[in-house]
Amino acid sequence: MNSMLEWRLAARNLKRNPRRTLSTAVALVVAYIGVALLAGHVIRSEKTLKAHTVYVNRVGHVSVYKKGGIDNFDIRPDKYEITETELAALTALLQARSGEVERSGAFLWTVGLLSAGQRTIPVFVEGLEPDLDGFLGAHPRVKQYAEEMTSRRSPVKLSEVVASAPDAISISRGVGELIDRTRDLRQASRADLDVVIAGRTIEGDLNAVNATLATHHTTGTPYLEDMSVIAPLSLARELMATKGSSRVSIFLNENERSAAESFAASLQSAFDAENLDLEALPFTDDRIGLYYTGTMRFLLVMIGFFSVLIFGASALILVNSMTMSIMERSREMGTLRALGYAPDRVRSLFVKEAFWLSLFASVSGIALSEAIGAAIGGAGIYFESAGFLYPLRLRVLIEPWFHATTALVLIGIATGCSAWIVTKTCKERVSTLLLESGAVI
Amino acid sequence: MAMNPEILVRVHDVGKSYRLGEIQIQALNGLSIDIQAGEFTALIGASGSGKSTLLNLIGCIDEPDRGAIVIDGQDVARLDEVQKSELRNRKIGFIFQSFNLIPVLTVEENIELPLLIQPEVSPVERARRVQAALQDVGIAEYKSHYPDRLSGGQRQRVAIARALVTDPKLILADEPTANLDSKTAHKIIDLLLELNKKKNVTFFFCSHDEKLIGRVGRVVHIADGVIKT
Numbered sequence: 001m002n003s004m005l006e007w008r009l010a011a012r013n014l015k016r017n018p019r020r021t022l023s024t025a026v027a028l029v030v031a032y033i034g035v036a037l038l039a040g041h042v043i044r045s046e047k048t049l050k051a052h053t054v055y056v057n058r059v060g061h062v063s064v065y066k067k068g069g070i071d072n073f074d075i076r077p078d079k080y081e082i083t084e085t086e087l088a089a090l091t092a093l094l095q096a097r098s099g100e101v102e103r104s105g106a107f108l109w110t111v112g113l114l115s116a117g118q119r120t121i122p123v124f125v126e127g128l129e130p131d132l133d134g135f136l137g138a139h140p141r142v143k144q145y146a147e148e149m150t151s152r153r154s155p156v157k158l159s160e161v162v163a164s165a166p167d168a169i170s171i172s173r174g175v176g177e178l179i180d181r182t183r184d185l186r187q188a189s190r191a192d193l194d195v196v197i198a199g200r201t202i203e204g205d206l207n208a209v210n211a212t213l214a215t216h217h218t219t220g221t222p223y224l225e226d227m228s229v230i231a232p233l234s235l236a237r238e239l240m241a242t243k244g245s246s247r248v249s250i251f252l253n254e255n256e257r258s259a260a261e262s263f264a265a266s267l268q269s270a271f272d273a274e275n276l277d278l279e280a281l282p283f284t285d286d287r288i289g290l291y292y293t294g295t296m297r298f299l300l301v302m303i304g305f306f307s308v309l310i311f312g313a314s315a316l317i318l319v320n321s322m323t324m325s326i327m328e329r330s331r332e333m334g335t336l337r338a339l340g341y342a343p344d345r346v347r348s349l350f351v352k353e354a355f356w357l358s359l360f361a362s363v364s365g366i367a368l369s370e371a372i373g374a375a376i377g378g379a380g381i382y383f384e385s386a387g388f389l390y391p392l393r394l395r396v397l398i399e400p401w402f403h404a405t406t407a408l409v410l411i412g413i414a415t416g417c418s419a420w421i422v423t424k425t426c427k428e429r430v431s432t433l434l435l436e437s438g439a440v441i
Numbered sequence: 442m443a444m445n446p447e448i449l450v451r452v453h454d455v456g457k458s459y460r461l462g463e464i465q466i467q468a469l470n471g472l473s474i475d476i477q478a479g480e481f482t483a484l485i486g487a488s489g490s491g492k493s494t495l496l497n498l499i500g501c502i503d504e505p506d507r508g509a510i511v512i513d514g515q516d517v518a519r520l521d522e523v524q525k526s527e528l529r530n531r532k533i534g535f536i537f538q539s540f541n542l543i544p545v546l547t548v549e550e551n552i553e554l555p556l557l558i559q560p561e562v563s564p565v566e567r568a569r570r571v572q573a574a575l576q577d578v579g580i581a582e583y584k585s586h587y588p589d590r591l592s593g594g595q596r597q598r599v600a601i602a603r604a605l606v607t608d609p610k611l612i613l614a615d616e617p618t619a620n621l622d623s624k625t626a627h628k629i630i631d632l633l634l635e636l637n638k639k640k641n642v643t644f645f646f647c648s649h650d651e652k653l654i655g656r657v658g659r660v661v662h663i664a665d666g667v668i669k670t
Contacts, residue, residue: 005550005557012545335541338502339555339603340530342523427522430502434537 010352032365040396060249112199127236149220334433354418455508534604614646
């Protein structure tokens with residue numbers, strides 16, 4: 001039917017029993033809000049976890065290791081480091097993909113000992129280009145989604161200090177406490193800033209370098225907070241007596257996991273084509289982003305379970321409401337059939353009613369879930385999250401794609417249930433339908 | 442079945458029974474009747490005589506157990522549900538005892554309903570036909586009213602307009618005056634007779650009101666599921 005009258009009729013029919021329509025709509029709206037807020041929290045968690053993995057943990061969207069290096073570099077760095085030659089080949093490959101790459105950087109790490117005055121503690125020294133450290137700490141995605149993990153960084157940036165002091169290092173707040181260097185290092189005496197880092201060279205010999213405490217950082221997680229030292233790549237290389245790297249992290253313009261996975265696959269193909277003994281892994285690979293992947297798997301199972309539960313309950317409410325409505329309006333259906341409406345056309349009228357109802361519920365659900373989400377975000381509620389050192393601010397991020405998908409699912413459930421219920425009644429004999437009571441005058 | 446071109450409806454040896462719990466009720470028992478095009482026929486019979494059943498069968502809203510029904514040359518038994526719907530929409534108009542108007546639609550929209558499923562009728566043509574039907578039954582001034590604001594007689598006029606708007610060949614009316622007072626009932630019968638003459642549309646209506654018998658062209662008596670006269 002081309003006429004708008006059928007749509008108007010469907011909309012007006014919803015006013016026949018306002019109390020029932022309202023209660024059904026409220027149930028659908030509440031279901032929508034429940035799923036939207038839950039999903040908003042999951043989306044926010046995903047973005048935070050991603051920012052944490054990619055930028056705060058410096059894994060990058062794609063990590064490049066020597067083949068086997070993920071598991072073996074710490075044991076046999078001489079065998080599993082990325083050599084200077086391989087680094088040059090990799091740099092050339094990345095230059096060919098410069099449109100996709102925002103930034104990349106080499107990392108070199110080792111476990112050693114840090115001596116400050118009379119205190120010596122084990123540390124995990126991670127060498128990187130100082131300006132890369134500045135880039136990562138100030139990245140908009142970090143500011144937007146993982147601010148809690150970087151907000152306790154010292155205002156002094158390693159990248160700024162290192163120009164005048166090439167041996168400047170940053171220590172985590174946990175290390176600062178262990179060596180009693182918690183105050184602003186700019187106020188400390190020269191003697192308090194001088195430290196020595198001892199460790200093994202790439203060949204396994206003992207070595208040590210002098211370093212200057214320049215600033216504090218935080219890892220954002222409890223795992224390395226008591227051991228983390230960030231050093232200029234040149235200092236780490238001096239300590240390990242190598243020009244190679246443990247890993248190269250690649251930061252992409254696109255932040256989606258699919259982009260990372262596709263970039264890693266493409267890079268791996270290039271490695272294979274050039275016989276480079278390297279492997280490219282997206283941050284969604286369990287071997288480098290287990291916290292991200294494991295947590296997301298749990299969250300997705302949780303939201304899937306609750307969504308099925310919530311939408312299942314709302315479908316039952318809708319089925320009940322539509323069944324009542326159909327029982328009351330069998331004679332109207334009979335009248336329409338007598339006027340020449342085929343069963344499918346009569347069914348489409350009821351489906352349109354369900355469409356209006358679910359559309360109203362979706363629009364209301366979008367507006368209310370956004371309002372509640374904004375109120376939650378503005379309330380300044382913090383919560384402890386496993387794996388993070390500092391409380392995270394409770395925020396919900398409901399993205400347009402989610403609203404569109406959920407509204408479509410809700411409308412699909414409503415119209416599907418309606419079509420299912422009304423089909424049998426539509427096929428009743430017209431004379432039987434006309435004998436029913438009510439609905440027409 | 443051979444068909445006289447003047448015969449619009451042929452009902453031949455039709456039987457129909459219902460089951461009411463354990464009891465089998467024979468509503469029609471080998472009934473045959475022809476209805477000429479342009480005829481105004483009243484089907485008179487007591488309650489339970491089979492009037493409504495016969496109307497339902499001719500209107501293709503029920504199926505006979507046996508026998509044949511031919512409407513305007515079409516054997517109804519050969520039609521599927523969609524084709525029957527099409528036949529009802531284009532060739533048959535219904536007037537119900539209790540009007541059967543859709544309460545959420547205005548008078549105008551109620552009348553427009555059967556035209557909405559005729560895709561070849563443009564919105565402009567639809568509006569013209571609705572206006573003409575409103576004029577024919579004399580309720581043009583109520584076109585924006587909802588049915589619950591109308592009297593019984595006015596509602597029945599709306600139902601008549603809805604039946605007429607598709608220019609059907611046959612209008613079936615099941616006790617169209619049963620819910621009206623006698624003055625209004627006579628006015629409605631006058632209107633139906635006038636439309637029958639003016640538009641040459643065939644009317645077949647059932648009633649148990651003997652007072653109406655003298656006013657119609659043909660009266661058919663039904664009893665125990667068979668035609669008596």
